[in-house]
Amino acid sequence: MAQDDSIFIGASRKPDDSYQRPEELLLKYGNRHGLVTGATGTGKTVTLQILAEGFSNAGVPVFCADIKGDLSGISMIGEAKDFLTARAEAIKLDPYEFQEFPVIFWDLFGEQGHPIRATISEMGPLLLSRLMNLTEAQEGVLNIAFRIADEEGLLLLDMKDLQSLLANIADRADEIGTRYGNITKPSVGAIQRSLLVLEQQGGNHFFGEPALKIADIMRTTRDGRGAINVLAADKLMMNPRLYATFLLWLLSELFEVLPEVGDPDKPKLVFFFDEAHLLFDEAPKIVVDRVEQVVRLIRSKGVGVYFVTQNPLDVPETVLAQLGNRVQHALRAYTPREQKAVKTAADTFRPNPDFNCATAITQLGTGEALVSTLEAKGVPSMVQRTLIRPPASRLGPITPQERQKLINESPVAGQYDQTVDRESAFEMLQKKALEAQKAQEQAQQQANTGGGSGWTIPGFGNDAPAPSGRNTGNAPRPRTSNRQTVTEAALKSVVRSVGSSVGRALVRGILGSLKKGF
Known part of the structure; x- marks a missing residue:
């Protein structure tokens, strides 16, 4: 028709x-x-x-x-x-x-x-805050997280990306706080808990590619x-x-x-x-x-x-x-709220003189409805009781x-069935953390093997022969005199009496304090 x-x-x-x-x-x-x-x-x-x-x-x-x-x-x-x-x-x-x-x-x-x-970035902080029912302060932290992600080129695709980014900004709270405002660990923790609840409710199925x-x-x-x-x-x-x-x-x-x-x-x-x-x-x-x-x-x-x-x-x-x-x-229309709803519905229609709209709403049978659509020039039509x-x-x-x-047989069959997990914030932050840990280990190793303790005992500098008399590979430093002070002679005598490397380190520590007294 x-x-x-x-x-x-x-x-x-x-x-x-x-x-x-x-x-x-x-x-x-x-x-x-x-x-x-x-x-x-x-x-x-x-x-x-x-x-x-x-x-x-x-x-x-x-x-x-x-x-x-x-x-x-x-x-x-x-x-x-x-x-x-x-x-x-x-x-x-x-x-x-x-x-x-x-x-x-x-x-x-x-x-x-x-x-x-959908990706986390597409959802955005406003809708995510609504989804997790965050407070104003927590929403502020979430906005800061998205801003940091934009500045540092971190893709927020799935839930683990956002979780890792929040952990990262919590560690950098002092640095970031001077630019964007206070980031408290309780607020970050509350967001992380909300993300965990969302994940358990199936959010991990929705966020991703x-x-x-x-x-x-x-x-x-x-x-x-x-x-x-x-x-x-x-x-x-x-x-x-x-x-x-x-x-x-x-x-x-x-x-x-x-x-x-x-x-x-x-x-x-x-x-x-x-x-x-x-x-x-x-x-x-x-x-x-x-x-x-x-x-x-x-x-x-x-x-x-x-x-x-x-x-x-x-x-x-x-x-x-x-x-x-x-x-x-x-x-x-049994309760006051239902009666108010009937009146609200009736008042939104263009009246029809053939029947009372509010009364008709409560008398409609299954499959019947009051219908009003836009006519020429977008004017609502007079409401009609319609089957x-x-x-x-x-x-x-x-x-x-x-x-x-x-x-x-769908035209999109196979296009969305498999999840794609490409490099994003989680992998990038994980990589940065591993690089920082490796650099720290190398620095510590250099300090332990080549840096010394930062002070030397007279006659036992880094370029002096080893106490055992074995040559370490460094040329001896020329001495201006072969004479030794009483203190130096006593120190050498004690060191020779210690056989193990652990003993040497302990004695150096003890005698170092004695040296300061001279």
């Missing part, structure tokens, strides 16, 4: 309870971002699925997270089921055709998809469809801070890498951020400001960002104001065997 310039979302309900008017999302406003909200089990995942299908068919690559594994079915052709067919008939979707979509599976842990990696190339998530097929990149996030959700930080990093990378395109006819990429509340939970203001900045500016790069979450209150107002396309599924179209692909997860087959 959709035209070439739009995505068919569903059909809106008329006063007589029939669904006739098609609700569509115009592709030229697809980069104006969006919001999909609703309580658990109200149909958010299906809405995400049909939007991803629509963008893919329009030639727009998609990146989305699969929290429960249900979204993986988008890679397989759909199957006719009674409730799906009934919904298609209700919205007059004729013909209701089934289709499979080009999917690339990704997984930070490399288990259910191709590994995704080969790093993800942005071009690999912006692929299109030969028939012109956009690839749908599905991130396996069921295990990743065990560490929600890593999940949120990774997606924020990916958004930041897109913003920095992609060129300005203004307002294209369709987006260059659409990014679905599921469980979006994890991005903002306990986030410091600087992180929220960063999200707001990226969302505001990335539109001109041709990237659309769609937040998917249960409650519109999960998204800060500064970000919420920039989301033009909205799909609101049912909300419960969401059924998906063309499979509803539900695929089998492990089907997933593995798709991974093996």
Whole structure:
């Protein structure tokens, strides 16, 4: 039913309870971002699925997270089921055709998809501080570490690079502190402990090389469809801070890498951020400001960002104001917070005189939603009570065997499977430490063999014959007189009586103190 310039979302309900008017999302406003909200089990995942299908068919690559594994079915052709067919008939979707979509599976842990990696340098001190929940003082130390790495040409690729650099700046704290500020060992120790926790949570799988190339998530097929990149996030959700930080990093990378395109006819990429509340939970203001900045500016790069979450209150107002396309599924209104969420959601829509928006939100059935998208000149459409179209692909997860087959046949198969560990900060600092140790050993050896003790006993200088009378290879120093003082004669007599080299050293020490008395 959709035209070439739009995505068919569903059909809106008329006063007589029939669904006739098609609700569509115009592709030229697809980069104006969006919001999909609703309580658990109200149909958010299906809405995400049909939007991803629509963008893919329009030639727009998609990146989305699969929290429960249900979204993986988008890679397989759909199957006719009674409730799906009934919904298609209700919205007059004729013909209701089934289709499979080009999917690339990704997984930070490399288990259910191709590994995704980023380097420590790409992540940067701000996002790392957010990831490890560092204090302001600890974040300052981390910023100094990155500055030192830049100055000294130390590549920060994986976790051991950062760990070794932190140990290095702790040893040089006095030297570095005069330039950049105080570096305390407790702060460095706290960061190292946080890195250890992050490593145990799987961070060592994420940081390293080969790093993800942005071009690999912006692929299109030969028939012109956009690839749908599905991130396996069921295990990743065990560490929600890593999940949120990774997606924020990916958004930041897109913003920095992609060129300005203004307002294209369709987006260059659409990014679905599921469980979006994890991005903002306990986030410091600087992180929220960063999200707001990226969302505001990335539109001109041709990237659309769609937040998917249960409650519109999960998204800060500064970000919420920039989301033009909205799909609101049912909300419960039993607690004061839920009632506030319903009111907030209703107030963000352009009112429809045919129904009360706040009341409708609590009465929506599964698969129904209030929909408002941007119309001509970017003006929000009047909110409509809409029955969401059924998906063309499979509803539900695929089998492990089907997933593995798709991974093996993927266009990026083999590119990211093996970790590359090239020379970086860890190896360079280790090499410097070995060179310094070797130089110290050589200096110590020279001091022990050729430097002497720094003082001599009269008649036993470094160039004098050995006490035993054996020639050491040095010519004797000419003497002005053959006469010896009483002290020199006594000293020689005692030294001759000591046979071992250890005894000689001991006697020299004892008699040296006697010499000073003369």
